[in-house]
Amino acid sequence: MKKKNKIEFNCVKSFPQCIQWNLGDIPSLGIVNGDYLDEMIYAIVNKLCDLSDPLDLSTLSLQCLIDKLDITEPTPRNIQTIFQLLINNDCSLKDLIDNLQDQINDINTSTLVLDLKCLAQFDVYGNPLPYDLKSVLQSLINEVCSLRTEVNYLNVVVVDLQTQINNINVTPYVLPTVNTCISNGRRLDLSSGDIATSLCSLRNATGTEIQLQTAVGNGCSSLNSQFGGLTGWNLSPSNLAQSYSNLQLAFCEVLNRLIAIEQTCCAPSCDKITLGFISSFDSDSRELTLSFTSGAGTFIPSGFVDCGSEFTIKNCVGDTILTSIQSIANDADLIFLLPNGTCIDNLTISIKTKFCLSDTAGNIILTCRDCFSKEIQLVGDCCVLTNPNDEDVTLIYQTTVLA
Numbered sequence: 001m002k003k004k005n006k007i008e009f010n011c012v013k014s015f016p017q018c019i020q021w022n023l024g025d026i027p028s029l030g031i032v033n034g035d036y037l038d039e040m041i042y043a044i045v046n047k048l049c050d051l052s053d054p055l056d057l058s059t060l061s062l063q064c065l066i067d068k069l070d071i072t073e074p075t076p077r078n079i080q081t082i083f084q085l086l087i088n089n090d091c092s093l094k095d096l097i098d099n100l101q102d103q104i105n106d107i108n109t110s111t112l113v114l115d116l117k118c119l120a121q122f123d124v125y126g127n128p129l130p131y132d133l134k135s136v137l138q139s140l141i142n143e144v145c146s147l148r149t150e151v152n153y154l155n156v157v158v159v160d161l162q163t164q165i166n167n168i169n170v171t172p173y174v175l176p177t178v179n180t181c182i183s184n185g186r187r188l189d190l191s192s193g194d195i196a197t198s199l200c201s202l203r204n205a206t207g208t209e210i211q212l213q214t215a216v217g218n219g220c221s222s223l224n225s226q227f228g229g230l231t232g233w234n235l236s237p238s239n240l241a242q243s244y245s246n247l248q249l250a251f252c253e254v255l256n257r258l259i260a261i262e263q264t265c266c267a268p269s270c271d272k273i274t275l276g277f278i279s280s281f282d283s284d285s286r287e288l289t290l291s292f293t294s295g296a297g298t299f300i301p302s303g304f305v306d307c308g309s310e311f312t313i314k315n316c317v318g319d320t321i322l323t324s325i326q327s328i329a330n331d332a333d334l335i336f337l338l339p340n341g342t343c344i345d346n347l348t349i350s351i352k353t354k355f356c357l358s359d360t361a362g363n364i365i366l367t368c369r370d371c372f373s374k375e376i377q378l379v380g381d382c383c384v385l386t387n388p389n390d391e392d393v394t395l396i397y398q399t400t401v402l403a
């Protein structure tokens with residue numbers, strides 16, 4: 001040991017076993033606070049001995065560095081050659097990093113020409129904003145993050161929907177029954193068929209849409225001029241409902257006009273009732289037939305009905321031989337049975353007529369009463385005429401009526 005200059009301190013000489021270390025632990029030497037000086041010296045000496053032993057470098061694996069640097073294994077293998085190998089590797093890494101940095105700088109300074117599609121950004125005037133590598137990468141990152149957020153939300157929704165599906169009651173569905181005017185108490189699928197069949201039948205009965213439209217367009221061209229002023233009238237009907245509405249309005253208007261005509265120029269009147277009859281008599285059955293024909297002068301206007309006309313028949317001496325209530329009508333044949341043992345050569349027929357006119361509700365609105373009398377002469381026997389030739393024969397006959 002090299003001799004050091006001696007420095008004098010006013011120290012008290014002591015044995016090493018009496019000096020303790022109190023400046024803190026030294027873990028690398030195994031020294032703790034409170035160790036004695038001789039223990040500390042021993043620990044330091046052992047550590048120096050360990051460090052003085054030569055290092056065993058034979059177990060180090062250098063193949064990765066050799067392959068990366070494309071060199072042969074350094075010889076001899078010692079601390080110096082290994083350190084040199086590490087330095088060479090660091091230099092190669094530095095060159096590689098510098099090269100990459102240059103490329104990145106070239107990219108940052110070069111002009112990008114990209115079709116950004118949905119990532120393109122525009123100013124308030126609709127002009128595309130300039131972009132560089134950084135802004136494009138940031139847009140991609142933002143878009144990926146947004147998509148990730150949406151995917152996470154959709155995953156939650158899918159889980160919720162799957163939970164709802166799992167909780168669905170799997171009881172078989174039973175089709176309900178429906179009650180309609182077409183299908184009463186039938187299952188829904190069967191009722192649908194019934195409705196379709198009924199719809200086809202209705203279409204066949206009413207016609208197709210084209211046929212209905214054609215019918216709507218077949219209205220008289222003069223309808224608008226005649227009825228266009230009516231409230232609710234459709235000047236250009238485009239569907240069946242509008243056309244039918246026009247038809248109803250026109251019908252009501254025509255009906256009102258017809259009623260007005262009937263109540264004025266064509267109003268029913270008792271004066272328009274005229275009576276006349278032709279008589280015939282069967283002497284065997286003693287049946288007297290009175291035929292109220294138009295040729296004999298009978299005319300009973302439409303709507304009038306006999307509501308109890310009274311007949312009185314008197315014989316040739318003026319005695320009443322028969323009274324009867326009969327109903328007179330146009331072209332009616334009324335039969336009366338005359339009693340035996342009375343003079344019936346000349347008869348007087350007296351009629352107290354009674355005709356009634358009713359409205360549509362059956363209420364009598366007009367009653368016509370009148371007296372009618374007529375004398376007739378009956379012939380009891382008939383002669384038979386025979387034509388022996390094939391030629392046509394014209395017979396002229398005359399009945400005698402006593403006025």
